[in-house]
Amino acid sequence: MKDFGWKLLSLVIAIALWFIVLNIQNPVETRNFSTDLTMNNLQLLEENGLVITNREELENTKISVRVRAQRLTLDRIYQNRDDIEAYIDFGTLQLEEIVGKETSVAVQIRLPAGSSNSEIELRSPSNVTVLVEYAGSKEVPVEVTTAGEETPQSAYAQPEMTPSAVTVTGPESKITQVVAAKGTITADPLTDDTTYTVTLQAVDASGNVVEGVTLSQDECQVYIPPKQSKRVPLVAEAAGVPADGYVIGEVTCTPSWVYIIGNEEALSTIDEIRLPSVSVEGRDDTVNSNYAISYLLPAGVSLKENEPDRATITVEIEEEARKTIALDAESLSYTVHLEEGLKTEVVSGSVVFEISGAEDVLANITGADISGSVDVTDLQAGEYSLPVDLTLPDGVRLVNNERPYVTVVISSDTQEDDNLTEEEPQTEPEETVVEEE
Numbered sequence: 232m233k234d235f236g237w238k239l240l241s242l243v244i245a246i247a248l249w250f251i252v253l254n255i256q257n258p259v260e261t262r263n264f265s266t267d268l269t270m271n272n273l274q275l276l277e278e279n280g281l282v283i284t285n286r287e288e289l290e291n292t293k294i295s296v297r298v299r300a301q302r303l304t305l306d307r308i309y310q311n312r313d314d315i316e317a318y319i320d321f322g323t324l325q326l327e328e329i330v331g332k333e334t335s336v337a338v339q340i341r342l343p344a345g346s347s348n349s350e351i352e353l354r355s356p357s358n359v360t361v362l363v364e365y366a367g368s369k370e371v372p373v374e375v376t377t378a379g380e381e382t383p384q385s386a387y388a389q390p391e392m393t394p395s396a397v398t399v400t401g402p403e404s405k406i407t408q409v410v411a412a413k414g415t416i417t418a419d420p421l422t423d424d425t426t427y428t429v430t431l432q433a434v435d436a437s438g439n440v441v442e443g444v445t446l447s448q449d450e451c452q453v454y455i456p457p458k459q460s461k462r463v464p465l466v467a468e469a470a471g472v473p474a475d476g477y478v479i480g481e482v483t484c485t486p487s488w489v490y491i492i493g494n495e496e497a498l499s500t501i502d503e504i505r506l507p508s509v510s511v512e513g514r515d516d517t518v519n520s521n522y523a524i525s526y527l528l529p530a531g532v533s534l535k536e537n538e539p540d541r542a543t544i545t546v547e548i549e550e551e552a553r554k555t556i557a558l559d560a561e562s563l564s565y566t567v568h569l570e571e572g573l574k575t576e577v578v579s580g581s582v583v584f585e586i587s588g589a590e591d592v593l594a595n596i597t598g599a600d601i602s603g604s605v606d607v608t609d610l611q612a613g614e615y616s617l618p619v620d621l622t623l624p625d626g627v628r629l630v631n632n633e634r635p636y637v638t639v640v641i642s643s644d645t646q647e648d649d650n651l652t653e654e655e656p657q658t659e660p661e662e663t664v665v666e667e668e
Contacts, residue, residue, distance in 0.1 A: 257301045257302055257303055258301070258302055259299065259300065259301055259302075260299070260300070260301075260302050260305060261297055261298065261299045261352060262297070262298055262305045262308075262309065263295060263296070263297050263298075264295070264296045264297075264298065264308070264309075264312055264315055265293055265294070265295050265296070266293070266294055266296065266312075266315045266316065266317050267290070267292070267293060267294070267317070268289055268290070268292040268293070268294050268317050268318065268319070268338065268359065269316060269317065269318045269319075270283075270286075270289065270290075270318065270319055270321065271318050271319070271320045271321065271322065272320055272321045272322035273321065275321050275322060275326065276321060276326070276363065277366075279326055280365055280366050281326060281330065281363050281364065281365060281366060282363070282364060282365075282366040282401060282402050283361065283362065283363055284362035284363065284364050284402045284404070284405070284443060285360070285361070285362045285443075286443070287442075287443065289319075289359060289361070292356075292359060294317035294338055294340075294354060294355070294356070295353070295354070295355045296315065296317065296340055296351060296353070296354050297351070297352045297353035297354075298342065298346075298349050298350070298351055298352065299349065299350045299351075299352045300346065300348060300349035300350065301348065304345070304346055304348060304349055305349075307343070307345050307346065308342060308343055308345075308346050308349065311343035311344075311345075312343075314342075314343035314344075315340070315341070315342060315343060316340070316341040317338055317339070317340055317354070318338070318339050318341070319336045319337070319338060319339065319359060319361070320339060324336065326363070329361065329363050330363055330364065330365065331363075331364060332362075332363075333360050333361075333362060334360065334361045334362075334363070335358045335359070335360055335361075336358060336359055336360075336361050337357065337358055338354055338356065338357055338358060338359060340354055364402040364403055364404055365402075365403050366400065366401065366402065366403070367400070367401070367402070367403040367406040367407075368398055368399065368400040368401075368406065369398070369399060369406055369409070370396050370397070370398050370399075371396065371397065371398075371399055371409055371410060371411050371412055371433070372395065372396050372411050372412070373392045373394060373395055373396060373397060373411070373412050373413075373414070373431065373451050374411045374412070374413045374414075375390055375392055375413070375414050375415070375416060375429055375451070375453050376413070376414075376415050376416070377390070377415070377416045377421055378415050378416060378417050378418075390416075390453050390454065390455050391453070391454045391455075391456065391462055392451050392452070392453050393451060393452045393453075393454070394448060394451060396412075397412045397431065397446050397447045397448050397451075398446070398447040399412065399433050399444050399445070399446055399447075400444065400445050400447075401443055401444030401445055402443060402444075405441055405442075405443050405444050406444065408435045408436075408441050409433045409434070409435065409441050409444060410434065410435060410436050411433075411434055412431040412432065412433055412434075412446055412451075413431065413432055413434045413438070414429035414430055414431045414432070414450075414451065414453075415429065416429055416453060421455060422455070424455070424456070424460075425454070425455055426452055426453065426454045426455075427452070427453045427454075427455070428450055428451075428452060428453075429450065429451055429452075429453050430449060430450055431446055431448065431449050431450060431451055432446075432449075433446060456490065459492055459493065459494060459495060459498065460490055460491070460492050460498075460535055461490065461491055461492075461498045461501065462488055462489070462490050463488060463489065463490075463491060463501055463502065463503055463504055464487060464488045464503050464504070465484045465486065465487060465488060465489065465503070465504050465506060465524070465542050466484075466503050466504065466505045466506065467482055467483070467484040467506045467509065467542075467544040468482060468508050468509070469482055469508065469509050469510075469511045469518075469546045470508035470509065470510055470511070470512075471510045471511045471512030471513075471514075472511075472512060472513075473511050473512075473513065473514050473515060473548050474513050474514060474515040476515075476550060476551050477514070477515045477548050477549065477550060477551055478548075478549055478550075478551045478552075478587065478588050478589050478626070479511060479546060479547075479548065479549075479589070479626070480546070480547030480548060480549040480589045480591075481546075481547045481589075482509075482544065482545070482546050482547070483544070483545045484506065484542055484543070484544050484545075485542065485543045485545070486539055486542065489504070489524060489534060489535070489538045489539070490534070490535035490538055491504075491528065491532050491533065491534060491535060491538075492532070492533055492534075492535050493531050493532035493533065494531060497529065497531045497532050498532065500529075501529070501532065504524065504527055504528070505527075506522050506527065506542055506544060507520075507522060509544050509546050511546055511548060514548050515548055516548055517545065517546065517547055517548055518545070518546040518548065519543060519544070519545050519546075520543070520544045520546075521541055521542070521543050521544075522541070522542050522544070523540055523541060524539075524540050524541065524542050525540050549589050549590065550590075551587045551588070552587065552588065552589065552590040552593050553585055553586070553587045553593075553630060554585070554586055554587075554593045554596065555583065555584075555585050556583070556584055556585070556586060556596075556597075556598050556601060557581045557582065557583045557598065558581060558582045558583075558598050558601065558603055559580075559581055559582075559598075560577050560578075560579040560580060560581055560582055560637050561577060563577075563582065563602075563603045563604060563605055563619060563637065564602065564603065564604040564605070565577075565604070565605050565607055566604065566605070566606050566607065566608065567607045567608075568607070568608040568609065569607065569608075569609075569610060569641065570611075572643055572644050573611075573612060573641055573642070573643060573644070574641070574642060574643075574644050575607055575639055575640070575641055576639070576640045576641075576642065577637065577638070577639055578614070578638040578639065578640055579636075579637045579638045582603065582619055582635045582636075582637055583635060584619075584621070584629060584630075584633070584634070584635040585629070585630040585633075586601075586623065586627050586628065586629060586630065587627070587628055587629075587630050588626050588627040588628065589626060592624075592626045592627060593627070596624060596627065600624050601621060601622065601623055601624070602621070602622045603619040603620060603621045603622070603635075604619070604620050604622075605617050605618075605619055605620070605637055605639070606620075607639060607641070610641055611641065612641050612642055612643055613640075613641055614638065614639070614640050614641075615638070615639050615640075615641065616636045616637070616638055616639075617636060617637055617638075617639055618634045618635075618636055619634060619635045619636065619637055620634070621634065621635075
């Protein structure tokens with residue numbers, strides 16, 4: 232401790248000199264950083280109906296970066312190390328050339344601001360493999376299994392899933408493998424009259440989980456009905472004709488289903504509860520009607536506790552839309568009953584008529600959805616304009632009930648032969664002589 236003050240002062244002066252030299256010299260050094268890989272311009276893939284098969288693998292890739300720069304610059308980079316970006320850019324790739332192939336793509340590095348005099352000595356990995364395929368989707372059923380033991384009072388009915396089906400999306404090669412969205416109820420013991428939340432996973436035919444696909448819903452609600460309980464839909468319909476220029480649109484019922492209870496024999500006879508028809512005669516606006524459900528149930532059957540007893544039927548009245556349809560006259564069905572020696576020929580090239588209905592219904596209807604038939608019975612030779620009986624889809628009708636007509640010509644089978652005899656008499660055949668050997 233002798234001359235401690237001088238020694239302490241010397242240490243302070245040495246440290247100060249070190250920082251002075253450091254700031255004056257600012258030596259060049261290297262330092263390592265690490266960051267997650269990101270992907271730019273992913274929207275280009277979506278616009279072209281493409282998807283990255285190994286996207287999860289790429290998102291979990293860590294990129295190591297070795298930077299060479301002056302110490303002060305490296306210190307600034309370290310302070311802003313979260314701004315270091317390692318990325319691949321799909322905007323620089325010819326997408327049609329990489330579909331269905333393993334493509335090696337260079338990793339790009341972007342350093343934070345203020346690091347312009349730095350040099351990237353190493354990036355690892357410097358390239359990553361990208362797998363790109365066309366995207367696909369399909370609807371698959373929801374399947375739920377139970378892992379717990381059932382109580383003596385458990386349901387005899389099958390568990391009811393909401394939703395009962397989900398849409399799976401992802402690479403086409405993986406979509407084809409998926410057959411169902413499967414989940415398991417893990418409660419032990421299981422109890423009836425209970426709703427469980429189940430996590431779903433896409434599985435193949437062997438029950439193995441298919442990775443790299445997405446479900447429209449990764450959870451479903453599973454209700455286990457109590458014994459002697461049944462879920463039945465409420466069926467509603469409209470009756471009558473709306474005002475001129477209007478048609479019946481969507482008919483909905485709230486609630487759309489209820490649970491009923493009763494003995495097993497009584498429940499087995501009920502598959503639906505049909506509500507009274509709602510009259511829309513002469514109406515040009517939405518119609519709402521309410522009904523008490525319990526009054527529509529047979530003796531011995533009642534609503535389950537806490538089920539709503541009133542149903543609201545909503546009938547949408549929409550302005551009438553029209554659409555012109557043309558059918559090839561040759562594609563119609565003809566029922567022909569004529570005297571012997573008569574034949575039928577269709578003259579009309581096409582049959583044109585106008586149909587009306589709700590706009591959303593007409594939008595999807597084509598001539599392939601409509602069939603027509605023509606009755607050619609007990610007619611003599613001549614030209615006839617015959618009505619076409621049309622079979623139209625539900626919710627569609629002929630404008631003003633004006634049936635189209637097709638032109639049919641009935642003529643004699645022998646008419647051509649008679650004309651030939653009159654205009655071009657046949658000559659006697661030449662005699663052929665056969666010599667005997």
